[in-house]
Amino acid sequence: MDNKQVIRTEKSPYSVMKGVDLSAVVMKGFLGRYFDRAADVTLPKMYETLEKTGRIDNFRFASNRKEGSFQGFRFNDTDAYKWIEAVSFLFASRINPDLEEKVDLVIDEIIAAQDEDGYLDSYYPKSRNHERWTELSWSHEMYCAGHLLQGAIAHRRITGKETLFKAAQRFADLIEKLFGPGKKPELDGHPEIEMALVELYRETADRRYLDLADYFIRARGKGNASSKKYPGITPEYFVDHKPFVELEEMVGHAVRMLYLCCGVTDLYLETGREDLFTTLERLWQNLVEKKMHITGGCGSRSEWEAFGENYELPNKRAYTETCAAIANFMWNYRMLFATADGKYADVMEQTLYNGLLSGISTDGWHYFYDNPLESDGTHRRREWFECACCPPNIARLITSLPGYLYSLSKDETRLWINLYEANEINLNTSHGTMKLLQETEYPWSGDIRLTVLESNIEQSLSLYLRIPGWVRDFSLMINGEPVDVKIEKGYVEIRKIWKNKDQIELKFVMPVELIQSHPYVEENRGRVAIKRGPVVYCAEGVDNDFDVRALSLSYKSMSVDFEQVGGLGKIPVITGNGHVEELSAWKGKLYLPVNTQNPRTKPVNYKLIPYHLWANREATPMVVWIKFSQD
Numbered sequence: 001m002d003n004k005q006v007i008r009t010e011k012s013p014y015s016v017m018k019g020v021d022l023s024a025v026v027m028k029g030f031l032g033r034y035f036d037r038a039a040d041v042t043l044p045k046m047y048e049t050l051e052k053t054g055r056i057d058n059f060r061f062a063s064n065r066k067e068g069s070f071q072g073f074r075f076n077d078t079d080a081y082k083w084i085e086a087v088s089f090l091f092a093s094r095i096n097p098d099l100e101e102k103v104d105l106v107i108d109e110i111i112a113a114q115d116e117d118g119y120l121d122s123y124y125p126k127s128r129n130h131e132r133w134t135e136l137s138w139s140h141e142m143y144c145a146g147h148l149l150q151g152a153i154a155h156r157r158i159t160g161k162e163t164l165f166k167a168a169q170r171f172a173d174l175i176e177k178l179f180g181p182g183k184k185p186e187l188d189g190h191p192e193i194e195m196a197l198v199e200l201y202r203e204t205a206d207r208r209y210l211d212l213a214d215y216f217i218r219a220r221g222k223g224n225a226s227s228k229k230y231p232g233i234t235p236e237y238f239v240d241h242k243p244f245v246e247l248e249e250m251v252g253h254a255v256r257m258l259y260l261c262c263g264v265t266d267l268y269l270e271t272g273r274e275d276l277f278t279t280l281e282r283l284w285q286n287l288v289e290k291k292m293h294i295t296g297g298c299g300s301r302s303e304w305e306a307f308g309e310n311y312e313l314p315n316k317r318a319y320t321e322t323c324a325a326i327a328n329f330m331w332n333y334r335m336l337f338a339t340a341d342g343k344y345a346d347v348m349e350q351t352l353y354n355g356l357l358s359g360i361s362t363d364g365w366h367y368f369y370d371n372p373l374e375s376d377g378t379h380r381r382r383e384w385f386e387c388a389c390c391p392p393n394i395a396r397l398i399t400s401l402p403g404y405l406y407s408l409s410k411d412e413t414r415l416w417i418n419l420y421e422a423n424e425i426n427l428n429t430s431h432g433t434m435k436l437l438q439e440t441e442y443p444w445s446g447d448i449r450l451t452v453l454e455s456n457i458e459q460s461l462s463l464y465l466r467i468p469g470w471v472r473d474f475s476l477m478i479n480g481e482p483v484d485v486k487i488e489k490g491y492v493e494i495r496k497i498w499k500n501k502d503q504i505e506l507k508f509v510m511p512v513e514l515i516q517s518h519p520y521v522e523e524n525r526g527r528v529a530i531k532r533g534p535v536v537y538c539a540e541g542v543d544n545d546f547d548v549r550a551l552s553l554s555y556k557s558m559s560v561d562f563e564q565v566g567g568l569g570k571i572p573v574i575t576g577n578g579h580v581e582e583l584s585a586w587k588g589k590l591y592l593p594v595n596t597q598n599p600r601t602k603p604v605n606y607k608l609i610p611y612h613l614w615a616n617r618e619a620t621p622m623v624v625w626i627k628f629s630q631d
Contacts, residue, residue, distance in 0.1 A: 194263025254299025342490015541620025
């Protein structure tokens with residue numbers, strides 16, 4: 001059986017699902033365009049940037065192949081590792097000799113920088129080996145090691161090449177030798193290595209790696225990952241203020257917290273520890289009910305990139321780092337594997353189409369680090385960042401997308417469709433093969449058609465079609481005949497022996513909806529967000545001849561039209577009639593008495609576009625949560 005999955009859980013005792021082979025799925029729709037752009041633009045240009053900014057040179061300096069000293073943040077190695085992982089995922093379905101040559105070159109430079117004992121981090125070359133492991137709360141040494149492991153595992157799974165994998169495993173062996181019960185007590189301040197070690201265990205069946213991941217998780221919360229180096233930074237920032245199983249809410253640095261949840265879920269899938277899963281469910285409820293933006297973005301505070309208090313969900317000040325959205329997607333994917341519950345796929349979808357894809361431009365080489373829900377027009381994507389964790393992170397997510405659309409039961413008698421996208425899957429199971437075509441313009445349309453092109457599976461196979469949580473009405477037909485189905489855990493099951501030309505037609509009614517926040521979200525009182533299907537919309541100044549931050553809308557006369565929007569392609573836009581405050585009355589004033597007739601309003605026609613597409617054109621204000629009148 002092929003093993004080119006994003007995560008391998010076919011032998012994980014407590015995983016309900018396993019992934020499908022990345023090479024089995026060819027995306028042809030909305031997400032496919034992002035995949036193609038990553039292959040043609042993002043990844044080649046990212047390699048050039050890695051070279052230009054000294055990230056590859058850092059390995060050359062460490063190996064003495066080139067004279068010079070380390071450049072940038074101490075964790076810059078991870079940008080190269082995530083780029084390798086992204087390119088490796090790409091190779092599962094697309095041959096690219098130029099990128100293959102570049103990957104081999106980068107791998108050669110990385111391995112040359114490895115020390116005899118297996119240590120590999122270009123910030124601490126041989127001349128600085130006395131500094132290694134001395135400041136783990138800030139050094140990101142194991143964080144870097146985790147990304148190295150993930151990149152190396154992906155490269156081995158997809159290409160079959162062992163060189164980088166063996167180097168990464170040597171580093172993991174060194175870490176296992178130095179850390180654990182009765183050894184060095186310190187932990188890395190930034191969780192990441194936990195999920196990488198579990199994946200290394202899945203790849204090798206070597207229990208040492210799983211035990212080490214378990215130790216790193218259990219040892220957290222005892223002060224071994226914290227630092228008092230910077231005033232105001234508390235152990236909570238590092239998620240080190242109490243043991244994981246005692247956590248009641250999502251706290252601290254958002255990416256750290258979410259990566260830790262990913263690692264804990266991976267550990268649960270292997271061990272079945274109920275205390276872990278009970279905590280994961282409790283934290284997930286806290287996230288989706290009190291701390292997640294409507295875009296799926298996480299981490300509302302720019303101060304230390306952190307989660308805020310319950311219901312602290314600002315708009316203009318929302319930080320919602322792209323890496324946090326990616327981590328949210330990854331965590332929900334693992335929770336889906338643990339439960340086969342569609343509510344986790346709902347969050348994956350909500351995050352993907354909004355707060356995740358907003359992190360990359362339509363040209364494929366400009367990025368957001370933070371993703372606010374309101375802007376005065378000054379917030380723009382950039383080609384790169386000094387701290388550039390987000391660009392290669394979103395690249396590896398995009399090229400791994402073929403692996404997220406479907407999942408299989410371990411006995412290969414059930415196939416879940418988790419995300420809808422025009423694609424073709426060549427399913428290879430122990431019971432036979434099936435070629436399935438999915439035709440749709442999702443997320444712009446709720447019409448989905450599945451056609452069995454070929455099948456020699458001579459026993460029943462259950463197809464589980466996800467019914468997203470936003471759906472209020474839908475219909476389902478099999479070979480032209482209506483079918484009544486029952487939704488269970490967010491999916492409907494169709495079980496039969498599938499024959500060539502069998503066809504399923506699934507139709508989701510996709511109206512425009514006005515969404516309101518919980519009353520405790522203070523900034524959104526009297527405001528609504530506009531959604532159509534899974535997509536959140538925003539008003540951007542470039543489409544409107546007024547300041548969109550002064551807009552007020554109502555239920556009346558909202559319509560959807562597909563328009564060719566310059567720079568964005570043909571997309572569904574929402575138009576309607578509303579009112580805008582006459583701002584001239586405020587000139588020179590900060591306050592006015594209510595008993596005057598100012599500020600007056602005037603009627604306007606407005607246009608809304610999908611949030612993930614904002615800031616791709618000229619710089620103008622943008623707003624997601626818009627003032628609302630029920631008149």
